[in-house]
Amino acid sequence: MAPSSKLHIAMFPWLAFGHMIPYLELAKLIAQKDHKVSFISTPRNIDHLPRLHPNLVPLITFVRLPLPWVDGLPENAEATSDVPYDTVQYLKKAYDGLKELITRFLETSDPDWLLYDFVPCWLPEIATRLGISNAFFSIFLGSTLSFAKPHSAIDDRKKPEDFTVPPKWVSFPTKVTFRLYEILRVFDFVTGNTSDVSDMDRLQEVIRSCEMVVVRSCMEFEPEWLQLLEDIHGKPFIPVGMLPTTEYDNDEQTDTWRSIKQWLDKQEKRSVVYVAFGSEAKPSQEELTEIALGLELSGLPFFWVLRMRRGLADTEVLELPDGFEERTKGRGVVVCISWAPQLKILAHDSVGGFLTHSGWSSVVEALQHERALILLTFLADQGFNARLLEEKNMGYPIPRNEFDGYFSRDSVAESLRLVMVKEEGKIYREKAKEIKVCSEIGKNKTSSWTIFWVTCKAIDVKQNPKKV
Structure with a gap:
């Protein structure tokens, strides 16, 4: 040979x-x-x-x-x-x-x-x-x-x-x-x-x-x-x-990242919740409202990359709750863009946790930077990924009704606080470091x-x- x-x-x-x-x-x-x-x-x-x-x-x-x-x-x-x-x-x-x-x-x-x-x-x-x-x-x-x-x-x-x-x-x-x-x-x-x-x-x-x-x-x-x-x-x-x-930087992405970084630089280390649900997962209007109001109730700083629709053929365009952006101004940012520099956001020192749909690419990107995971599934294999992470204490699922999947703004807020700041959520913050080693292997x-x-x-x- x-x-x-x-x-x-x-x-x-x-x-x-x-x-x-x-x-x-x-x-x-x-x-x-x-x-x-x-x-x-x-x-x-x-x-x-x-x-x-x-x-x-x-x-x-x-x-x-x-x-x-x-x-x-x-x-x-x-x-x-x-x-x-x-x-x-x-x-x-x-x-x-x-x-x-x-x-x-x-x-x-x-x-x-x-x-x-x-x-x-x-x-x-x-x-x-x-x-x-x-x-x-x-x-x-x-x-x-x-x-x-x-x-x-x-x-x-x-x-x-x-x-x-x-x-x-x-x-x-x-x-x-x-x-x-x-x-x-x-x-x-x-x-x-x-x-x-x-x-x-x-x-x-x-x-x-x-x-x-x-x-x-x-x-x-x-x-x-x-x-x-x-x-x-x-x-x-x-x-x-x-x-x-992995990404190879290009000039078209530089301006987008620069404006995001300016906001992240002003936040305390590991204090920000990054929120993104990938290119396919789309919450219902009711789910979007509960997520938004849960972020507001949590009191935590957040950066949310939100897709309002799946392509031009999607006629069900999502809307944020009335007054949400004004009430959270300064503490939270919502950007409605088709592409975001997710790797750079997750690598930033101010980000401590990731509210994610459990898509595996997003999970790996978060854990290679030791970001704790709060899990909210929508489609495809995301449920399997979330169960496996839950089984290994590597992610915390937002509590939901077993039959219709309903979750409340209170459960969103409480889950975020548990994983980000509470003592009982320390296991999720520590476990994130373990899978980083696995990822490198x-x-x-x-x-x-x-x-x-x-x-x-x-x-x-x-x-x-x-x-x-």
Whole structure:
């Protein structure tokens, strides 16, 4: 095996920035080993990705595939953040329409490896037919993947209530599961939608058909879940680390950060609550009102990055309570922008806690800077992430009604004060430091080992094609 051999690795993430950004982080690590990466997405999404460091530009090529138009999908919508939740099904249908284009690209570019997301369940078969080594790269944690049915198991989960307990193939006690209000919001992931294939079926088919699964996780954080997955699926589940987000600064972002920093510089160390719910999670108007009034009642300084709508097609535009900004002026800031320098905000010494939707990229960004977590879930895998963090005492969930998810301004205020200043919340402030160590291990050791392992396997297969 020639250790100097260089590879060409193609990547095809789902059209959500919570997926594309981790894929890009893995692409950067691969490129740092001098391998070539073809990062495949749609034109508008590629234009909105963070800039690469000049040293990586020659090694990472962005492949632009035009997204087919489908009835029901708004014009220029190419990412989940561009559309309301109930329109994402049409985005999946359009994404499936890329099948012919990506097949043509794979036939002509001859990559050594293909890494794909859970949505293109038709892609493993194409890669195998073309003789391309391939893997499902999951941005979901192992604990989340464990809810997908193993191929040999019988799955009798039919009702939302069936997903509020761990599946029967999980062999150890755990709190990691949906709450009823969480599964009710996204139950179409089981029942299916206009895209003709349910998310659960897509996930299960991709796991069944791929050669191996690469997981955005590390053994130091969830060893029991990663081992369980290998046992029940009978194939490798390889952790590549937490993949904390990295950014290469550009001039367009400088002015935005400068104005934010001026306000943060005036606050006391670790006193500010940073509030942000990612590019997809959108509270209802009632939830937004309770969050705002809870921040007001807490008496704590806060910096809130608020998205009022999900794309131009979203007609339900949120509004802050009357007089809220005037009453909290000086103590709190609300900015309604599509992009915020989250890494820089979380790294600032004045920030002590993060009120978050529990999206894993945001969680990792917060914990690498030792910020305590207050958890408020909305969609997708956020509930699983929150349960796992709660189980490990790494995050405090705002108390909610188990059936409809209702929470009050009082519970928001009390949760913020508990985690930020009270003695009984000290455990959350201390635990944040522990996962920082895990994040560094995942970034520096596990990822390097995994890339080496994948690289060696790919070279071996390429040099010995009879093994395919």
